[in-house]
Amino acid sequence: MFKLKKDDITFTLNRLKHRRTVSALATALFRILMLTSIGYIVIYPLLYMIVTSLRSTESYSDPGIIWLLKDYCWENYVDAFSALKFPEAFKNTILVEMVSAFLEIVSCSIVAYGLARFEFRSKKIMMVVLILTIVIPTQMIIIPQMINFSQLDFFGILGLFNKATGIDLRVNVLDTPFSFYLPSIFGIGLKSGIMIFIYIQFFKGLPKELEEAAWIDGAGPVKTFLQIAVPSSGVVFLTVTIFSVVWHWNDYYLAAMFMTNNRPLALALANLPSQLPTLGFGYNLMTTRAGSIVMAACFMFVVPMLVMYIILQGKFVKSIDRVGITG
Amino acid sequence: MKKAVKHRGIETLKAKYGFRFALPWCIGVVIFFFVPLIQSVIYVFSDVSLAAGSIEINFEGLTNIKEVLFTDANYTNNLGGAIGKFAYSFPVIMILSLILGILLNQKFHGRIFYRALYFLPVIVASGVVMELIFMTRSSDIASIGTDASVRDNMISAATVIDWLGLPVTVSSYLDNVISQIMNLVWSCGVQIILWIAGMQAIPDLLYEVAKVEGATKWEEFWFITFPMLSRVTVLVAVYTMVDLVTAKTDLVMEQAYQYTQQQSYGTASAMLWIYFIIIGLLTGALLLCFTRFCAKRWE
Numbered sequence: 001m002f003k004l005k006k007d008d009i010t011f012t013l014n015r016l017k018h019r020r021t022v023s024a025l026a027t028a029l030f031r032i033l034m035l036t037s038i039g040y041i042v043i044y045p046l047l048y049m050i051v052t053s054l055r056s057t058e059s060y061s062d063p064g065i066i067w068l069l070k071d072y073c074w075e076n077y078v079d080a081f082s083a084l085k086f087p088e089a090f091k092n093t094i095l096v097e098m099v100s101a102f103l104e105i106v107s108c109s110i111v112a113y114g115l116a117r118f119e120f121r122s123k124k125i126m127m128v129v130l131i132l133t134i135v136i137p138t139q140m141i142i143i144p145q146m147i148n149f150s151q152l153d154f155f156g157i158l159g160l161f162n163k164a165t166g167i168d169l170r171v172n173v174l175d176t177p178f179s180f181y182l183p184s185i186f187g188i189g190l191k192s193g194i195m196i197f198i199y200i201q202f203f204k205g206l207p208k209e210l211e212e213a214a215w216i217d218g219a220g221p222v223k224t225f226l227q228i229a230v231p232s233s234g235v236v237f238l239t240v241t242i243f244s245v246v247w248h249w250n251d252y253y254l255a256a257m258f259m260t261n262n263r264p265l266a267l268a269l270a271n272l273p274s275q276l277p278t279l280g281f282g283y284n285l286m287t288t289r290a291g292s293i294v295m296a297a298c299f300m301f302v303v304p305m306l307v308m309y310i311i312l313q314g315k316f317v318k319s320i321d322r323v324g325i326t327g
Numbered sequence: 328m329k330k331a332v333k334h335r336g337i338e339t340l341k342a343k344y345g346f347r348f349a350l351p352w353c354i355g356v357v358i359f360f361f362v363p364l365i366q367s368v369i370y371v372f373s374d375v376s377l378a379a380g381s382i383e384i385n386f387e388g389l390t391n392i393k394e395v396l397f398t399d400a401n402y403t404n405n406l407g408g409a410i411g412k413f414a415y416s417f418p419v420i421m422i423l424s425l426i427l428g429i430l431l432n433q434k435f436h437g438r439i440f441y442r443a444l445y446f447l448p449v450i451v452a453s454g455v456v457m458e459l460i461f462m463t464r465s466s467d468i469a470s471i472g473t474d475a476s477v478r479d480n481m482i483s484a485a486t487v488i489d490w491l492g493l494p495v496t497v498s499s500y501l502d503n504v505i506s507q508i509m510n511l512v513w514s515c516g517v518q519i520i521l522w523i524a525g526m527q528a529i530p531d532l533l534y535e536v537a538k539v540e541g542a543t544k545w546e547e548f549w550f551i552t553f554p555m556l557s558r559v560t561v562l563v564a565v566y567t568m569v570d571l572v573t574a575k576t577d578l579v580m581e582q583a584y585q586y587t588q589q590q591s592y593g594t595a596s597a598m599l600w601i602y603f604i605i606i607g608l609l610t611g612a613l614l615l616c617f618t619r620f621c622a623k624r625w626e
Contacts, residue, residue, distance in 0.1 A: 118345020186355020
């Protein structure tokens with residue numbers, strides 16, 4: 001009697017196990033199918049970019065060629081390099097965008113530390129303002145910003161000075177890196193609201209004990225921040241650095257507004273299709289080599305970020321689990 | 328007594344330090360955020376002209392808004408197009424990124440590979456590059472639904488939709504989704520990260536209890552994961568909204584940019600503000616619906 005019962009139990013257990021393995025298999029299959037098919041869409045533009053960038057003029061007239069090219073036209077890259085004015089544009093990207101990215105990483109961490117670790121009266125208002133800076137797109141403030149930058153003035157003081165003495169001290173910071181540096185230094189540059197938010201969420205999660213010990217030992221707030229908080233926040237600094245560098249690298253909108261001559265790479269790339277005809281290449285990006293040149297330029301533009309991603313990929317993917325962006 | 332006073336002293340000292348940490352940002356926000364924001368509202372109601380060394384602002388009342396809404400046919404068309412695009416992109420991105428986030432958050436072989444693949448758009452994401460790819464492509468999946476001649480020659484999802492004989496509104500919606508699928512998938516990068524981060528924050532304890540109670544995966548999702556993600560949902564929604572509105576391909580942004588180049592700052596500001604207010608209200612309404620009908624039900 002007892003034995004039979006045991007058999008019963010093992011039978012039911014086996015059936016349950018069987019059902020579980022079947023459903024597990026089904027989910028695994030669904031998962032792989034879904035991820036692979038959408039993954040194809042993710043990787044597709046990159047593959048397309050690489051293949052098209054190597055197309056020659058002849059291959060455009062052959063409809064049979066989609067992926068496998070008969071010959072590789074490396075000349076596209078040479079032409080793209082000169083059409084982009086690559087060295088100059090690259091220099092501008094580093095000088096303007098990357099420096100301001102770095103400034104932003106530093107200034108945002110300082111602000112976020114203050115907002116995350118200390119209690120003070122105006123903090124609630126500041127948090128609301130922070131959300132506002134995230135929600136309201138840059139585009140809403142960019143036009144007055146641009147006009148203000150053409151005659152840089154703080155609260156109209158220099159304007160009054162001009163009226164009183166006739167000396168105009170207002171400088172035009174447009175087309176200089178300062179139109180990027182100034183907001184970044186104050187932590188209100190490109191998407192810095194999101195970066196401050198990420199920092200705050202992370203700093204809030206850090207154990208307080210170490211910092212309190214440092215306080216008791218007589219370390220000031222700056223010392224506590226630099227020697228206790230920063231060294232234990234490598235993960236969040238990595239995440240924010242990646243975001244900041246990527247966003248600044250890809251930024252063309254601020255550049256289009258502020259920079260007229262010193263164009264960074266993203267802006268040079270955005271203007272490339274309209275520039276190519278003046279250099280003697282065709283208008284039509286779909287049927288002439290101009291399309292290949294544009295794709296070659298795109299690939300050159302993407303490569304530095306791609307290399308960075310491949311190097312930092314493992315750490316970045318892991319950091320997503322640990323940063324706790326959403327708290 | 329003495330101790331209490333000293334304690335309060337440390338607190339006020341700390342408050343002071345905290346304020347000092349945030350002070351530069353406060354100044355920056357005033358100079359580089361609030362001042363331009365108010366100025367741009369003023370621009371909506373005035374005629375702005377740039378002269379050497381000075382900015383002239385003449386109050387004009389509602390002229391800019393009237394011109395933009397009633398005289399400029401392009402603007403209303405662009406506005407309609409942009410809002411339509413927003414209306415179908417927004418829910419698709421939200422749901423698609425949630426599904427991908429859930430899948431990528433599970434433990435399975437090759438997870439690291441797939442994660443690396445799906446975070447790629449975050450790194451390479453660039454409106455410029457995507458736009459250029461769309462400009463150069465000739466016949467491939469990207470053009471499904473946009474080019475009729477190409478579509479007829481392919482066995483595509485679009486033909487399947489035609490064949491199903493769905494109502495026109497539904498099929499045109501699906502058509503739009505498919506034609507934009509590459510853009511949509513590439514817009515999901517950051518959202519996937521946010522969802523995953525949100526799911527990591529849910530305590531394991533809840534799932535263990537659910538397992539003991541014999542809940543299925545489906546019930547686990549609806550009764551634990553989904554309600555616990557409601558805060559992240561707001562975050563993802565806001566991010567998606569801003570991301571969509573500021574995209575390079577956005578019709579209204581494009582037109583406003585052209586007007587800026589022609590120095591019609593007042594008109595451009597009016598265009599942007601009308602657009603942003605409509606989109607903001609739309610997002611708010613969607614979120615409200617979500618919290619009313621989905622999230623609240625389970626609490």
